[in-house]
Amino acid sequence: MREMLSETYERYRDVQDGRVADYIPALAEADSGWFGLSLTSATGHRFSFGDAQLPFSIQSISKAFVYALVVQELGHVEVRERIGVNNTGLPFNSVMAIELNGGRTMNPLVNAGALATTSLVPGTTWDEKWDFIHAGLSKFAGHELEIDERVYESEMETNTRNRGIARLLESYGHISLDPMQVTELYTRQCSLLVTAEDLATMGATLADGGDCPITGIDVVDPSVSRDVLSVMATNGMYEASGDWLFEVGMPGKSGVSGGIVTIAPGKGSLATFSPPLDAAGNSVRGIRATRHLSNKLGLNLFASTVQ
Numbered sequence: 001m002r003e004m005l006s007e008t009y010e011r012y013r014d015v016q017d018g019r020v021a022d023y024i025p026a027l028a029e030a031d032s033g034w035f036g037l038s039l040t041s042a043t044g045h046r047f048s049f050g051d052a053q054l055p056f057s058i059q060s061i062s063k064a065f066v067y068a069l070v071v072q073e074l075g076h077v078e079v080r081e082r083i084g085v086n087n088t089g090l091p092f093n094s095v096m097a098i099e100l101n102g103g104r105t106m107n108p109l110v111n112a113g114a115l116a117t118t119s120l121v122p123g124t125t126w127d128e129k130w131d132f133i134h135a136g137l138s139k140f141a142g143h144e145l146e147i148d149e150r151v152y153e154s155e156m157e158t159n160t161r162n163r164g165i166a167r168l169l170e171s172y173g174h175i176s177l178d179p180m181q182v183t184e185l186y187t188r189q190c191s192l193l194v195t196a197e198d199l200a201t202m203g204a205t206l207a208d209g210g211d212c213p214i215t216g217i218d219v220v221d222p223s224v225s226r227d228v229l230s231v232m233a234t235n236g237m238y239e240a241s242g243d244w245l246f247e248v249g250m251p252g253k254s255g256v257s258g259g260i261v262t263i264a265p266g267k268g269s270l271a272t273f274s275p276p277l278d279a280a281g282n283s284v285r286g287i288r289a290t291r292h293l294s295n296k297l298g299l300n301l302f303a304s305t306v307q
């Protein structure tokens with residue numbers, strides 16, 4: 001397996017396409033050459049190559065895991081009614097997606113739906129809500145995750161658009177907490193530091209029906225994992241989710257710092273890290289490497305044979 005990861009690394013390391021995100025100033029400092037691959041099986045075996053132990057802020061990938069924790073608390077009927085499960089067909093930070101849909105969010109994996117999902121986190125104070133998110137995402141990863149305070153401050157200074165989205169949802173009555181508090185919580189969850197190895201473990205927890213294969217801790221129920229994976233399949237790569245599912249054939253979730261986590265249900269998870277992004281905000285090397293490994297390992301859920 002390690003040879004297959006190293007072959008994939010060599011195959012795509014020289015790809016020069018894509019641009020490192022710079023709308024959050026601290027993210028612009030990333031090296032465009034960073035490239036890491038990690039795979040964790042549902043039985044807890046791990047294989048890594050390249051910059052798989054380099055920490056980066058989790059960004060949008062946090063949305064899938066906070067959604068899991070909220071569905072676990074509130075149940076999938078209520079969360080589906082409130083947040084939705086359909087693709088917007090629009091960029092991740094779209095305001096139009098709200099306006100075109102009667103003031104409602106469409107799904108939990110773009111900013112509007114993620115802010116609304118974070119507003120449903122249990123707890124009476126901001127600190128309690130934050131502890132819930134922090135402890136929950138750490139359980140998925142199998143150890144306590146740290147915060148990148150620099151990324152947090154940098155995004156807090158520039159996240160006027162997300163504050164606007166939260167305020168717009170408030171105007172429609174579709175957010176369950178003060179919009180500024182929600183934006184802070186959401187920005188903080190996006191600033192948690194992970195490595196590709198952590199992401200692969202988080203994904204393997206979903207692949208294994210909610211049990212972390214490294215610690216054995218039961219983080220969410222199997223029915224919650226199932227819901228999260230279906231929402232990742234339809235929305236995990238924003239408006240490019242159809243292209244992704246067509247090419248890779250597995251649920252995945254990306255973030256603007258360059259991470260992608262992909263889940264082979266029942267089998268395990270593959271995580272990639274490479275900062276240069278395409279126009280939709282998905283890692284260019286990450287997409288190519290995952291597509292290649294999906295084909296090589298026969299992981300496409302829609303394929304009957306290895307092609």
Ligand SMILES: NC(=O)CC[C@H](N)C(=O)O
Pocket residue numbers: 059060061092093111155162187190254255256257281
């Ligand atoms: N696509 C992303 O990873 C976006 C996350 C980022 N924190 C934002 O809200 O803009």
